[in-house]
Amino acid sequence: xxxxxxxxxxxxxxxxxxxxxxxxxxxxxxxxxxxxxxxxxxxxxxxxxxxxxxxxxxxxxxxxxxxxxxxxxxxxxxxxxxxxxxxxxxxxxxxxxxxxxxxxxxxxxxxxxxxxxxxxxxxxxxxxxxxxxxxxxxxxxxxxxxxxxxxxxxxxxxxxxxxxxxxxxxxxxxxxxxxxxxxxxxxxxxxxxxxxxxxxxxxxxxxxxxxxxxxxxxxxxxxxxxxxxxxxxxxxxxxxxxxxxxxxxxxxxxxxxxxxxxxxxxxxxxxx
Numbered sequence: 022x023x024x025x026x027x028x029x030x031x032x033x034x035x036x037x038x039x040x041x042x043x044x045x046x047x048x049x050x051x052x053x054x055x056x057x058x059x060x061x062x063x064x065x066x067x068x069x070x071x072x073x074x075x076x077x078x079x080x081x082x083x084x085x086x087x088x089x090x091x092x093x094x095x096x097x098x099x100x101x102x103x104x105x106x107x108x109x110x111x112x113x114x115x116x117x118x119x120x121x122x123x124x125x126x127x128x129x130x131x132x133x134x135x136x137x138x139x140x141x142x143x144x145x146x147x148x149x150x151x152x153x154x155x156x157x158x159x160x161x162x163x164x165x166x167x168x169x170x171x172x173x174x175x176x177x178x179x180x181x182x183x184x185x186x187x188x189x190x191x192x193x194x195x196x197x198x199x200x201x202x203x204x205x206x207x208x209x210x211x212x213x214x215x216x217x218x219x220x221x222x223x224x225x226x227x228x229x230x231x232x233x234x235x236x237x238x239x240x241x242x243x244x245x246x247x248x249x250x251x252x253x254x255x256x257x258x259x260x261x262x263x264x265x266x267x268x269x270x271x272x273x274x275x276x277x278x279x280x281x282x283x284x285x286x287x288x289x290x291x292x293x
């Protein structure tokens with residue numbers, strides 16, 4: 022019989038377990054194994070297959086929010102944007118996608134799910150339906166991003182719909198693939214990664230790279246973190262606060278360059 026004590030022993034086992042190289046299991050691995058156990062017993066209890074849920078008080082390891090590994094500078098963002106061939110139908114689409122990713126910090130899945138009626142040109146907003154946590158939100162969109170979006174809607178999308186092999190005139194997805202069908206997350210990731218590589222920027226990531234960069238640059242520009250939280254669709258402020266830790270690097274840089282005390286070099290005593 023699995024009891025609370027048995028699960029506690031299992032948790033201690035995971036904590037003390039050593040891999041072949043002698044290293045401990047990462048917190049992420051421990052968390053994943055325990056969350057499966059907890060979810061299984063929750064399912065058993067919900068379906069009345071057990072009288073008592075022994076995992077109800079099982080505490081998962083606390084995971085520190087990881088700092089984004091890579092953040093683009095504004096110059097790097099501009100360099101990526103200028104890799105797009107604007108003489109092609111997919112080029113116009115791709116420029117609109119990149120502009121929206123950077124302007125709004127939208128997630129890859131959220132962008133894929135955008136419909137034509139989710140864009141409000143007059144109000145300069147995007148309506149993001151059922152984002153992470155199945156929550157809706159409205160985010161503002163910059164003038165330049167809207168300009169490229171309108172250009173795509175006027176000059177590219179209608180042709181993709183009328184000439185694409187997989188086109189469906191009833192398809193109201195905002196962004197279409199080269200054959201006129203709805204884009205898939207994998208395709209979007211490949212498209213964005215291609216432009217990052219073409220720009221000779223050695224930073225991992227694709228769509229989330231723009232999301233992290235938008236949040237960090239807004240914070241460094243003086244935006245209140247609560248507004249960034251709303252833009253990103255974070256349920257908890259703690260999640261957004263990882264960007265304050267990223268911008269500390271910038272703060273140190275500015276401090277070293279501008280603070281009178283930081284500019285003073287200590288006099289070293291000469292060795293006799």
